[in-house]
Amino acid sequence: MNEAWARLPDYLGQHVLLSVSAILLGCLISLPLAMLGYRNAWLRGPLLGVASIVQTIPGLALLALFYPLLLALTAFTERVFGFGFRALGFLPALLALTLYSMLPVLRNTIAGLAGIDRALLTAARGVGMTPWQSLTMVEIPLAAPVIMAGIRTASVWVIGTATLSTPVGQTSLGNYIFSGLQTENWVYVLFGCVAAAVLALAIDRLLALAEAGFAKRSRGRLVAAAAGLAIVVAGSLFPLIGTAKPTVIIGTKSFEEQYILGALIRDRLQDAGFATSSRDGLGSTVIFNALASNDVDVYVDYSGTIWANAMKRPDMPGRAAVLSQMREWLRREHGIAYIGPVGFENAYAFAMRRDRAEALGISTLADLARHSSTMKIGGDYEFFERPEWAAVKKAYGVGFATQRTYQPTFLYRAVNDGDVDVIAAFSSDGRIAQYGLKLIGDPRQALPPYDAVLLVSPRHAGDEKLLAAMRPLIGAINLKHMQQANLMVDRPDDKRTPEEAAHFLEGR
């Protein structure tokens, strides 16, 4: 709980900065568009139609779509104009949320303007107003309460949806929810939900006050609402002012081990005097591209993942060759600095309940292939799309009746409870031992080695101070300790935070 409170200034500040920017930008675009739609009836249908379609896209998908879009765009501008921008973090979140905010503002503005008594519009012309004067002096003031109601709806939507910007690398109150979900820390999840709800409610009440101010033409209410909004926004943004200095951005993927290693790296960098910030819960491909484009500065990846996914190598020359070729490829292709292996391997490994594996006589993937047509397999969100899975299918001819994807947290429980027969597990996960699962052998070496390796962005590849701070981590963590640390975070009783698990590793 104290940990949660300690993060609040950063998360809340980022959340408010993002939401307020999106709402302001949204209004800046939507209000003039709505005026055009109001004056030109033919434009109204298409305008509201497009905004409605945007609204039907799930928030998470909309946010996710902007990342590759911006990535392509920044590659283009870099080639043509010689400069790029950050495709991860604030920008994709801002653009997606801006789009999301548009429908209620558009709809209410058009409805508010169209609902004005025609007799008043004739009177406005009759007293000698130009169309523009009629709009600004009569129509907009009269529609203001309805327009404000639209802005209010948009604000609540945006503040809620902003919690989904965590996976595209933008810090928000969603960080509580996503990291809480990964580590089964329900206090975190609840904390994030409540914080976002309280923020949304506060903004909603203040905008309601402004709406009433417009409706009742009460200057006092408008002033109070503006002052309240200014206090909430300024108060939330205040803690961010100090963090404006350049920081080293630590990235993590979306599972416990990554959060623990992220905390470990953070401790080391802060001890060495670096200011740090985090991009948590990123997907495998997203985080690698982010590192290559300096949106993330340091993280731990796994050699097999880079070998198969980034380098797209189908061959398997053996552990040492993989590491040396990967190191060379990273430097040559991306300018990424490879610091070294952390000391343990987190491989994809197939696991079954021991009793079931023994009853069926399964000890290798070749054995499994004989039974797979009647079996159900579970994996994380990525696994079935990855080249490793294709390699396994090719090497052993496995083909399952059903395949299901799970949050890594629930994967082990699923196989233990019999929801699935076999899972694509992670070898460093403490729950393999906890549930007493049997690992299935891979005699044909279809799966590459997955040494955890420390990588540093091109921007900091020559930063000796940073590299020196990272080097003590080389070979520092063995598999047993990593499994123990992972279990500390995963287990249902006596649960620890990733920070506490990181401290445990530091003590080893």
Add this chain to the structure above:
Amino acid sequence: MVGIMEAIAVEHLTKRHGDIVAVDDVSFAVADCEFFVLIGESGSGKTTTLHLINRLSEPSSGRVLVDGEDILSGDAVTLRRRIGFVFQEVGLFPHLTVAENVAITPKLLGWRETDIAARVTELLELVRLDPKIYRGRFPRELSGGQRQRVGLARALAARPRIMLMDEPFAALDPLTRDELAADYRDIHARLKLTTIMVTHDMTEAFLLADRVAVMCEGRIVQIATPQELIASPADAIVRELVDTPRRRARALAEAMRAQDIQA
């Protein structure tokens, strides 16, 4: 009226909405300082005619001259700022105070704030609303009669010489209506205004007008002084219109005589 220049001349004015002819070849001239009333049933084209005179609507054919100049040759907005217009629905802006409503046209014309403030006071006094009490009130805080007085003040604000009034008193109770009509007739004379008023109430027309134009189905049936209209109605329609107030007056007179006999 001979020899006085025409303030407004309407020549062969026609307005079509698709197949419907709202105003059909209407011509009349209104002299300077004249009080001219357009009368007719609903849908007879009188309001449309009024709208054509300050270009709230554009004619299909024909033309309107104001002070000898074709109104289509100038800018519509400038024209409307020169002409006062009083609406049947009053059309006060609900988000503005009485003073702000009255000040609209001078403000659009770019008058100085101090001049506007003085003008508002002067106008509220003219329409017999105490400026101290009513300046800061909103339209919703006024009675129907008070609202129409503000509407009148707003139309007069930029010192127009021409006033167009679209059934200005129709929505008011009879007592308020008579009082306001009498007040306006007085203002019309005092400010030397040229007024065209639309009404469907012949009694009102007789009490206010110098001349009356009777409209029916988009056309003008007869233009005459009230006396001429009573003496020699042009056709059955005009006679019917004229007879209504006469019948009412006769009935009223009989009722009053009976009252006198009883007393």
